[in-house]
Amino acid sequence: MSGRITSSLKQLWHKLGSPRWFYEITHNWVRFFGVSALLLLTVGFIWGIAFAPADYQQGNSFRIMYVHVPAAMVGQSLYLGMGVAGFVGLVWRMKLADVAIAATLPLGIGLTALALFSGSVWGRPTWGSWWEWDGRTVSTLVLLFLYLGIYALREAIADSNLRARAAALVSLVGTVNIPVIKYSVDWWNTLHQPASFSLTEKPAMPPEMWLPLLVMALGFYCFAAHNVLSRMRLEVLRREGKTRWVNELFAAPAASQSTER
Amino acid sequence: MKGLLQRELVATLRTRGSVINPLGFLLLSILLFAIADPGVRDEQSKDLSSVFWVLILLTNMLSLDAMFRRDFDSGALEQMLISAHMPFVAILARIFVHWLGSGLLITLFVPLLGLLLGLRPEMFLPIMLVLLVGTPALSLLGSIGAALTVGFSRGGAILALLILPLFLPVLIFGNASVAAVVSGQAYTAPLVWLALCSSVALTLAPWATWAALKISVEMQ
Numbered sequence: 001m002s003g004r005i006t007s008s009l010k011q012l013w014h015k016l017g018s019p020r021w022f023y024e025i026t027h028n029w030v031r032f033f034g035v036s037a038l039l040l041l042t043v044g045f046i047w048g049i050a051f052a053p054a055d056y057q058q059g060n061s062f063r064i065m066y067v068h069v070p071a072a073m074v075g076q077s078l079y080l081g082m083g084v085a086g087f088v089g090l091v092w093r094m095k096l097a098d099v100a101i102a103a104t105l106p107l108g109i110g111l112t113a114l115a116l117f118s119g120s121v122w123g124r125p126t127w128g129s130w131w132e133w134d135g136r137t138v139s140t141l142v143l144l145f146l147y148l149g150i151y152a153l154r155e156a157i158a159d160s161n162l163r164a165r166a167a168a169l170v171s172l173v174g175t176v177n178i179p180v181i182k183y184s185v186d187w188w189n190t191l192h193q194p195a196s197f198s199l200t201e202k203p204a205m206p207p208e209m210w211l212p213l214l215v216m217a218l219g220f221y222c223f224a225a226h227n228v229l230s231r232m233r234l235e236v237l238r239r240e241g242k243t244r245w246v247n248e249l250f251a252a253p254a255a256s257q258s259t260e261r
Numbered sequence: 262m263k264g265l266l267q268r269e270l271v272a273t274l275r276t277r278g279s280v281i282n283p284l285g286f287l288l289l290s291i292l293l294f295a296i297a298d299p300g301v302r303d304e305q306s307k308d309l310s311s312v313f314w315v316l317i318l319l320t321n322m323l324s325l326d327a328m329f330r331r332d333f334d335s336g337a338l339e340q341m342l343i344s345a346h347m348p349f350v351a352i353l354a355r356i357f358v359h360w361l362g363s364g365l366l367i368t369l370f371v372p373l374l375g376l377l378l379g380l381r382p383e384m385f386l387p388i389m390l391v392l393l394v395g396t397p398a399l400s401l402l403g404s405i406g407a408a409l410t411v412g413f414s415r416g417g418a419i420l421a422l423l424i425l426p427l428f429l430p431v432l433i434f435g436n437a438s439v440a441a442v443v444s445g446q447a448y449t450a451p452l453v454w455l456a457l458c459s460s461v462a463l464t465l466a467p468w469a470t471w472a473a474l475k476i477s478v479e480m481q
Contacts, residue, residue, distance in 0.1 A: 153423065
């Protein structure tokens with residue numbers, strides 16, 4: 001009984017930012033998210049590309065939506081997650097927060113770029129131009145630059161502790177600024193282009209169209225979780241490389257190999 | 262507070278280059294634009310307000326590096342963070358003096374710039390008002406980036422990458438205000454938005470700058 005209490009207390013202690021606990025607990029999560037992402041993305045992709053009905057105005061080109069919308073959603077969510085991690089890192093000085101920021105950055109940059117690219121490809125047949133200075137487009141581009149700024153800052157600071165704090169601070173400042181930027185850009189857009197396109201937002205999209213979108217969005221989120229967690233695990237191993245538990249983790253299979261020979 | 266302001270003012274006045282050089286940059290680049298694109302000189306031109314604001318943004322960014330640099334190098338900044346009994350106020354004083362040498366100075370130069378760009382004299386006062394309201398946000402937001410990059414030997418490009426996206430709302434509302442003034446429309450709405458940007462920056466930016474300075478001082 002007392003053993004159980006101490007072990008649950010121990011676990012709670014580990015939960016407060018122990019890299020080792022994180023590494024062990026996420027082992028199964030990564031698998032779960034990886035498998036789910038694979039399933040959801042396969043189903044959603046085939047469903048969206050092959051079986052969803054063609055749009056009555058846009059024809060088949062609307063199918064880019066199944067990549068574009070989830071990429072944009074996840075790209076923004078990741079930034080929000082980075083802001084939360086920044087807050088946690090600044091307030092509680094938790095090591096894992098910086099690991100999370102470092103792991104989120106590459107995927108965030110990639111997905112935001114993918115959202116912009118797919119939007120551009122989609123814009124060509126529907127809007128008639130590769131690039132339109134639409135409010136959402138511009139705020140997504142700014143999001144990309146915010147990501148790149150943090151990335152550049154992290155690259156520039158050598159000391160890992162200070163790098164963590166600087167990146168956390170900028171993530172937090174950027175998160176505060178995102179709504180401001182977003183609304184100002186929207187406002188600017190309505191000022192200059194009163195009647196913009198609203199083809200992206202159909203008032204009544206039939207379920208055959210939005211269900212695959214939902215599946216794809218879930219798939220993208222699972223993929224992001226899988227990707228970020230895997231990167232975090234790798235980063236944890238890299239940073240904790242000198243600790244005993246990491247050495248034991250890698251010593252065991254190596255030792256058994258050497259005895260086989 | 263008074264002593265702090267006095268000290269900052271004296272320090273700024275003794276290094277005139279940090280104030281005069283960015284101003285020279287602003288005048289020169291407006292000259293370049295006016296030569297390259299005669300349309301900018303036209304009072305009716307829509308380009309005028311945007312060129313004006315983008316150049317103000319860039320000028321402000323150029324002057325940001327000097328905000329903490331000298332005190333950082335001499336170690337005075339560290340002393341300030343340790344000893345000042347309210348670093349927040351000291352930082353605010355520093356930002357205010359930076360604004361005097363950048364935002365306010367540009368505001369005072371509006372009549373001269375206006376003459377160069379062929380604006381009618383009755384537009385000068387509204388444009389000065391717009392700048393008076395909008396430029397504090399630039400100094401305030403910029404101080405975060407200046408504080409973060411002061412420890413880098415070559416922080417210029419990173420400073421731009423970090424700060425320019427944050428300047429975007431100021432650019433949008435400032436540009437809208439000046440465009441409204443130039444075209445003779447009511448400019449109250451964008452001006453109020455601009456004031457909102459400045460007040461939000463005033464409440465939040467000094468804290469972030471403080472945190473950033475602590476990081477930079479440790480980096481030394």
